[in-house]
Amino acid sequence: MTETLDELARRLEEALPPGAVITDPVRLRTYECDGLTHHRAVPGVVVLPESAEQIAAVVRLCGEYGVPFVARGAGTGLSGGALPRTDGVLVVTSKMRRILAVDLANRRAVVEPGVTNLAITEAVREHGYYYAPDPSSQQVCTIGGNVAENSGGAHCLKYGFTVNHVLALEIVTPDGEIVTLDADDPGYDLLGAFVGSEGTLGITTKVTVRLSRAPQAVTTLLAAFKDIEQGGQAVSAIIGGGVVPAAIEMMDALAIEAAEAAVACAYPRGAGAVLIVELDGPAAEVAHQFAEVERVCLDSGAFELRTAAGPEERAAIWKGRKSAFAAVGRISPAYIVQDGVVPRTALPEVLASIDRLSAEHGIRVANVFHAGDGNLHPLVLFDDAEPGAGERAELVSGRILDLCIEHGGSITGEHGVGVDKSRYMPKMFTDDDLDTMQLVRCAFDSRGLSNPGKIFPTPRLCGEVPGVRKGVHPLVESGRAEQF
Amino acid sequence: MSTPQNTGPRDAPYGTGAHRAAGEALRGTGVTVREADPDDAVAGVMPSWVALPESTEEVAALMRVSASHDLAVVPAGGGTRLHWGAPPDRCDLLVDTCCLNAIPEHASGDLVVRAQAGVTMDALAEALAAEGQELALDVPVPGSTVGGTLATAAAGPRRLRYGTARDLLIGITVVLADGTIARSGGKVVKNVAGYDLGKLFTGSYGTLGIITEAVFRLHPVSPARRWITADLPADPGAVAAALAASQAEPSAVELDWLAPSPRFTVSALVEGAAVEDRAHAVRAVLGGDGGGKAPGWWGAPPGEVLLELRVPPSGVDGALSAVAARGLPARVRGALASAVLQIAPAVDIGGPEFAAFVSGLRGDVAPFGGRLTVLAAPPELARLADRWGPVGALPLMRRVKERFDPGRRMSPGRLAGGI
Amino acid sequence: MDPELIDDCVHCGFCLPTCPTYVLWGEEMDSPRGRIHLMKQHVEGTPLTDEMAGHFDACLGCMACVTACPSGVRYDKLIEQTRAEVEREHVREPSDRALRELVFQLFPYPRRLRAMRLPLRLSAGLRRRIAPGLERVNPSLAAMADLAPERPSRVRLPRRVEAVGRRRATVGMLTGCVQGEFFPQVNAATARVLAMEGCEVVIPPAQGCCGALPLHSGRPEQAVRFARRTVAVFERAGVDTIVVNAAGCGSTMKEYAEIFEGIGDGEWAGRARAIRAVDLAEYLAELGPAARRHPLPLAVAYHDACHLAHAQGVRSQPRELLAAIPGLELREIAESSICCGSAGTYNLFQPEAARELGDRKAGRVLATRADLLVSANPGCTMQITSAIRRSGAAPIPVAHTAQVLDASLRGLEKVA
Numbered sequence A: 001m002t003e004t005l006d007e008l009a010r011r012l013e014e015a016l017p018p019g020a021v022i023t024d025p026v027r028l029r030t031y032e033c034d035g036l037t038h039h040r041a042v043p044g045v046v047v048l049p050e051s052a053e054q055i056a057a058v059v060r061l062c063g064e065y066g067v068p069f070v071a072r073g074a075g076t077g078l079s080g081g082a083l084p085r086t087d088g089v090l091v092v093t094s095k096m097r098r099i100l101a102v103d104l105a106n107r108r109a110v111v112e113p114g115v116t117n118l119a120i121t122e123a124v125r126e127h128g129y130y131y132a133p134d135p136s137s138q139q140v141c142t143i144g145g146n147v148a149e150n151s152g153g154a155h156c157l158k159y160g161f162t163v164n165h166v167l168a169l170e171i172v173t174p175d176g177e178i179v180t181l182d183a184d185d186p187g188y189d190l191l192g193a194f195v196g197s198e199g200t201l202g203i204t205t206k207v208t209v210r211l212s213r214a215p216q217a218v219t220t221l222l223a224a225f226k227d228i229e230q231g232g233q234a235v236s237a238i239i240g241g242g243v244v245p246a247a248i249e250m251m252d253a254l255a256i257e258a259a260e261a262a263v264a265c266a267y268p269r270g271a272g273a274v275l276i277v278e279l280d281g282p283a284a285e286v287a288h289q290f291a292e293v294e295r296v297c298l299d300s301g302a303f304e305l306r307t308a309a310g311p312e313e314r315a316a317i318w319k320g321r322k323s324a325f326a327a328v329g330r331i332s333p334a335y336i337v338q339d340g341v342v343p344r345t346a347l348p349e350v351l352a353s354i355d356r357l358s359a360e361h362g363i364r365v366a367n368v369f370h371a372g373d374g375n376l377h378p379l380v381l382f383d384d385a386e387p388g389a390g391e392r393a394e395l396v397s398g399r400i401l402d403l404c405i406e407h408g409g410s411i412t413g414e415h416g417v418g419v420d421k422s423r424y425m426p427k428m429f430t431d432d433d434l435d436t437m438q439l440v441r442c443a444f445d446s447r448g449l450s451n452p453g454k455i456f457p458t459p460r461l462c463g464e465v466p467g468v469r470k471g472v473h474p475l476v477e478s479g480r481a482e483q484f
Numbered sequence B: 001m002s003t004p005q006n007t008g009p010r011d012a013p014y015g016t017g018a019h020r021a022a023g024e025a026l027r028g029t030g031v032t033v034r035e036a037d038p039d040d041a042v043a044g045v046m047p048s049w050v051a052l053p054e055s056t057e058e059v060a061a062l063m064r065v066s067a068s069h070d071l072a073v074v075p076a077g078g079g080t081r082l083h084w085g086a087p088p089d090r091c092d093l094l095v096d097t098c099c100l101n102a103i104p105e106h107a108s109g110d111l112v113v114r115a116q117a118g119v120t121m122d123a124l125a126e127a128l129a130a131e132g133q134e135l136a137l138d139v140p141v142p143g144s145t146v147g148g149t150l151a152t153a154a155a156g157p158r159r160l161r162y163g164t165a166r167d168l169l170i171g172i173t174v175v176l177a178d179g180t181i182a183r184s185g186g187k188v189v190k191n192v193a194g195y196d197l198g199k200l201f202t203g204s205y206g207t208l209g210i211i212t213e214a215v216f217r218l219h220p221v222s223p224a225r226r227w228i229t230a231d232l233p234a235d236p237g238a239v240a241a242a243l244a245a246s247q248a249e250p251s252a253v254e255l256d257w258l259a260p261s262p263r264f265t266v267s268a269l270v271e272g273a274a275v276e277d278r279a280h281a282v283r284a285v286l287g288g289d290g291g292g293k294a295p296g297w298w299g300a301p302p303g304e305v306l307l308e309l310r311v312p313p314s315g316v317d318g319a320l321s322a323v324a325a326r327g328l329p330a331r332v333r334g335a336l337a338s339a340v341l342q343i344a345p346a347v348d349i350g351g352p353e354f355a356a357f358v359s360g361l362r363g364d365v366a367p368f369g370g371r372l373t374v375l376a377a378p379p380e381l382a383r384l385a386d387r388w389g390p391v392g393a394l395p396l397m398r399r400v401k402e403r404f405d406p407g408r409r410m411s412p413g414r415l416a417g418g419i
Numbered sequence C: 001m002d003p004e005l006i007d008d009c010v011h012c013g014f015c016l017p018t019c020p021t022y023v024l025w026g027e028e029m030d031s032p033r034g035r036i037h038l039m040k041q042h043v044e045g046t047p048l049t050d051e052m053a054g055h056f057d058a059c060l061g062c063m064a065c066v067t068a069c070p071s072g073v074r075y076d077k078l079i080e081q082t083r084a085e086v087e088r089e090h091v092r093e094p095s096d097r098a099l100r101e102l103v104f105q106l107f108p109y110p111r112r113l114r115a116m117r118l119p120l121r122l123s124a125g126l127r128r129r130i131a132p133g134l135e136r137v138n139p140s141l142a143a144m145a146d147l148a149p150e151r152p153s154r155v156r157l158p159r160r161v162e163a164v165g166r167r168r169a170t171v172g173m174l175t176g177c178v179q180g181e182f183f184p185q186v187n188a189a190t191a192r193v194l195a196m197e198g199c200e201v202v203i204p205p206a207q208g209c210c211g212a213l214p215l216h217s218g219r220p221e222q223a224v225r226f227a228r229r230t231v232a233v234f235e236r237a238g239v240d241t242i243v244v245n246a247a248g249c250g251s252t253m254k255e256y257a258e259i260f261e262g263i264g265d266g267e268w269a270g271r272a273r274a275i276r277a278v279d280l281a282e283y284l285a286e287l288g289p290a291a292r293r294h295p296l297p298l299a300v301a302y303h304d305a306c307h308l309a310h311a312q313g314v315r316s317q318p319r320e321l322l323a324a325i326p327g328l329e330l331r332e333i334a335e336s337s338i339c340c341g342s343a344g345t346y347n348l349f350q351p352e353a354a355r356e357l358g359d360r361k362a363g364r365v366l367a368t369r370a371d372l373l374v375s376a377n378p379g380c381t382m383q384i385t386s387a388i389r390r391s392g393a394a395p396i397p398v399a400h401t402a403q404v405l406d407a408s409l410r411g412l413e414k415v416a
């Protein structure tokens, strides 16, 4: 530790309860990465605060010493968003996990940032409510992390993302002030801008979430197709037909193979693709839509349909899908989880291109995806013992993102940019776009101390307030600014 | 509080010479620019010029000229809500988006549309309906544009089910005060790359820059709709809460009430498949009768002078009692289940009376988490009132404004705290 | 510590919320993911520091993380190897060592354990040092007496119990050290239930500790010795199925073959594999009911013992058996997958954490407002009862699944 950090650690110890400051190197190292393990950095200091006031004190001290800080929830992020700074302080919210209020009359709950996503639902389930965004990591990931990443889940097709379910936030700004951002505030939607900012605009200390009514009926259907094209057709036809299911998930043959190996999910034999469609809502509506979906699947060539009647059968259908990520570990020694988005109609073309890439580089790719909103999660498989395989996998994985951009999609649908994808940002956005985003950053964090090095490829110095630009902007001149 | 000024074309800091030079420079961009006339006044403030750009690049060109000539700029759409918010501190150039009226892309298979800012919501609805789709954002005032709807964060009855503009917006193109063209989001619904500038510009009242294009997610038009309407003697909020919690999943539950009378008209909308069953379920809670047509007042603003009341849903009945207790006749209308209501006091209300009503009611609803803002009021009325009430995030908003528009040239003074 | 087993962990964190120490403290180092990371650090050359050893010692070995892990990480193997490494490499404080010695010389031996019910004869200094630990044992022991007030403290089981009606199977039965000593009535009930369901039950008299206690505390040599003895005893008794009613013993016995393989003892591994250890509930569910169930109008809260639910994956069977009793209402305990803090010797070595977890569990148990708590592990029973006592709430009777079934099969009015 440097002298500055040493001194800062002492000051932090004064400001926080006993045991809340970690400086022992062995302990510090356990915080070196989040769910994306190939980016590692041992934090300078770790703090485990228990209140907003303590976080504000930490942030103010960091400001005093000019030391960067990084927030961390459960460390399940998949883009290295919570990658610590060796020269900085890691602020971990894992001790702040109280549900402060459940207000059913107003369909909302107020929670601390370290509360897990699922804990909210568990607290209100018996009253017939739930918290709608459901990332696959919901039993672990924290609501603070969800807010930072604007996390979604299988059911966000119908119900939206974190940003659509957060009513207010209490944050500690990078200046160390405690401020409330409220959806009812007139003026700029700062709440909306903060959600998804990956910890670069401050630290969330309290979250007010909307609670949703548990649907009257839920029906889950599994359809098996010969190949992924047929499955894709069915997806387009379902949505084109005016049905918005709660979820539409697809898995290809390789992903099915992995899931079978891991959890013996017993999906129909010989399926080149399976589609899981979940419908929910008023019972009468669900019944109506179910008939429609069933017809569409058969028309698109489904050779087997299964319907879950109760929760157990539903769990059986979802089991294969939910285990898919972890399961590929059983068919491949190493893999990269990619996250990209394409317009739904471009799915067949993009999947075909991924196939070509895979063949060209001799790298297998298993596809698991939220088909309803075109969110691909290709799992790029390789053997880390084979020389050069890792590099080829990286290449294929990167090329998949290029495909997403070419088709007007996005480099990330839910895992965030973090450190992992900041280098792709200039491919998706112009310098002007990025500079403009950084204006927001500068407004919140003029010294760039809050989670620096994430999202943006090149940090901007906020001192350079863009002055009046004279003449035609180079981007317009070159025609780049026209592209949307 | 900002003090509205009725400056009209100003002479300082540039005299007529500078004025002429600025006008020439504006015309030099090749964009259609005309001298302003009294009809172009923005909440009583007269601009000097009106420009009618046809593309994002033209807007950028205008903004660069404005930057070098220190012109204050106010963007305008259909003009339906231009009088919302405080009057601008100054206004030299009005950028009328009426010619930014193309819909360059409607990817119906993806349920996504990209529209320029000046497209009216009606025109957009018509184009989408051709493919059986809609932007589930009711916009009550005919003639309002995409840009204006976003800038004022307007929403209608169906916010209960679909959310508001910010929830349906997935991509945006804006031109900043210095002419920079910036874009965020994209054409896909699921996207978490970079900051969401769209959110920031929703509700910005033209103070951060000019919105030139927007991308929205769409929904299929519901095959059938039913409105169930009933008159209640008391506590409509409790009924709305019961409806919102019921399994009928209404898309909207609206109130129409002439305060302080004891007759609350409540209307609920159900959409989608199996509407009859759902209408039946609604009727079981609400009573009343239903049909395939909306009540005449559905979604329409309750008057000219407009206040917006937001409370947590359980506070609605308390807030309505507070309105009644003020004794002033006022029409109250809006999203009952979402607890966002508009209040229109009688047009002949006097300034001091109005100010007392605003501050009194604001005080009444504050204890249960309610807030009251003045959306639209003529300057004479609004002068004595605090339009916005307390805004916790104001210092942050101010810092955002400073970064985006350091010269304070974009619709200066229109928002809370003189932003 | 096997680096390959360590590498199986993909750092997803799915195990965090079920880990009792993470639930208590919210610190990465005291989570399964953090502990695996510490193991990795050690394998990569970081010496075993006091801090590191402390985090390993704080692990309850409840195996909730094994159940939760989607990647199939064998934390059970890892922590076993790690504990052995800690015992080998780590120099503990003298007083700490003394406490551990005492416990390991005491608990696995029924006769010594019996002696502990008398006032402990300890040197004054040692007593002061282990006072917090013992304080936690004593109320538990006292609580036990309450459980069976009208029963003699020892029940002598016959060597063989004949099947009632047609004989459907012949099984051996493990009496276990703690179960046998502190809860003899559970063993009696187990034997009766098996017999009434048509099993001939063989109960060899010379059984001792199955090896679970030393195995879970990093003393593999002692564990291996006990395992050999247990296998030999049942071989001699001529049975190939051993029904076990104590969760901790069952999980260890299911691992015998692996344990012997681990030390390269193929012969004993083979002998171990020839005998099947099976949990009572698991066995009864497989066998299917034969005897008539009499009604028991009771609200019952079922507690998942870690060594049953996590280590053996036996969760549904006891619930099904209980729910099949007419009149019995089964209630779920919130956070059922989180350890009660008993975990073998844990409440002796980590008294504070054990106490906090016990209190937490007691709160959840009381919240069910059940008439009876059912637990299949003697350690859990002692732990939860003493926590409830501490909370000042009215005590809730506790019984083993076997006792509830026994009462129903025999048509008793209440669970004895």
Ligand SMILES: Cc1cc2nc3c(=O)[nH]c(=O)nc-3n(C[C@H](O)[C@H](O)[C@H](O)COP(=O)(O)OP(=O)(O)OC[C@H]3O[C@@H](n4cnc5c(N)ncnc54)[C@H](O)[C@@H]3O)c2cc1C
Pocket (backbone or CB within 6 Å): A034, A035, A070, A071, A072, A073, A074, A075, A076, A077, A078, A080, A081, A082, A093, A113, A134, A135, A136, A137, A140, A141, A142, A143, A144, A145, A146, A147, A148, A149, A150, A151, A152, A153, A154, A198, A199, A200, A202, A203, A204, A205, A325, A414, A415, A451, C011, C012, C013
């Ligand atoms: C197996 C697996 C499946 C997953 N599935 C999904 C999925 O379906 N959908 C999805 O969207 N994501 C998914 N994720 C990704 C991840 O779980 C989410 O991004 C989650 O929101 C991260 O939460 P966390 O608490 O772990 O945050 P962390 O990983 O600790 O942090 C993530 C980011 O949030 C910031 N942060 C954390 N807390 C705060 C705070 N209080 N204030 C400000 N910033 C903060 C951090 O600085 C960092 O940038 C998955 C991850 C795994 C491992």
Ligand code: SF4
Pocket (backbone or CB within 6 Å): C018, C019, C020, C021, C022, C031, C032, C035, C058, C059, C060, C061, C062, C063, C064, C065, C066, C075
């Ligand atoms: S065995 Fe139990 S205490 Fe130990 S790491 Fe796993 S879950 Fe935590």
Ligand code: SF4
Pocket (backbone or CB within 6 Å): C008, C009, C010, C011, C012, C013, C014, C015, C016, C032, C033, C036, C065, C068, C069, C070, C071, C072, C073
């Ligand atoms: S759940 Fe398994 S893979 Fe994930 S962190 Fe825990 S042990 Fe590692």
